[in-house]
Amino acid sequence: MNTENVVKHLRALWRTDRIIADIRLRNLLVGLGLRAFAALIAAFGLLMLELSAYFALVQIWSAIAAAAILGAVNFAIAGVLFVIAGRPPSGRDLKLANEIHGTSIEALQLEARAFQAQVSGAVHHPLSTVAPVLVPLIAIIIKSLRKSARESAAATSADARS
Numbered sequence: 825m826n827t828e829n830v831v832k833h834l835r836a837l838w839r840t841d842r843i844i845a846d847i848r849l850r851n852l853l854v855g856l857g858l859r860a861f862a863a864l865i866a867a868f869g870l871l872m873l874e875l876s877a878y879f880a881l882v883q884i885w886s887a888i889a890a891a892a893i894l895g896a897v898n899f900a901i902a903g904v905l906f907v908i909a910g911r912p913p914s915g916r917d918l919k920l921a922n923e924i925h926g927t928s929i930e931a932l933q934l935e936a937r938a939f940q941a942q943v944s945g946a947v948h949h950p951l952s953t954v955a956p957v958l959v960p961l962i963a964i965i966i967k968s969l970r971k972s973a974r975e976s977a978a979a980t981s982a983d984a985r986s
Contacts, residue, residue, distance in 0.1 A: 830935050837928040843921045851915070859909060870898070 874894055881890030 826935070830932065833928050833931045833935065837925065837932065840921050840925040840928060844918065844925065847915065847918050847921065855909075870901075874898075 877894055878890050881893060884890075885893075
């Protein structure tokens, strides 16, 4: 497991999450602003249509029937508007960001699997992971023992001469 790769993938994941959130928020704010303005204009237009339709229907039917018909039409219009407003946004930027997000997740999972394999290998075969560290350590210990043996032999021969 390479920590640089993990950090790189986490950064890419964080950036793509930010991009996705930014795209969705921008889309939501623009859509909300336009919808609010359109709703305000539509409310005034609908009020005028309601008034004219009410006066036209009162001459044909009673006032109660005219109001009921206009209420049903208003509910139908509101339902259509809710269906149109509930559509998910479609865009190339969002699709690309989602692809990069998925790639980053896959790369992180691959790094995690590699780390898991290393850990399980170290648990199952501890000498194979310790051997690269032990070989140089054993060489250093042998050199220091040879050096101390030579020094003690030299000291013993010096004492024997005196």
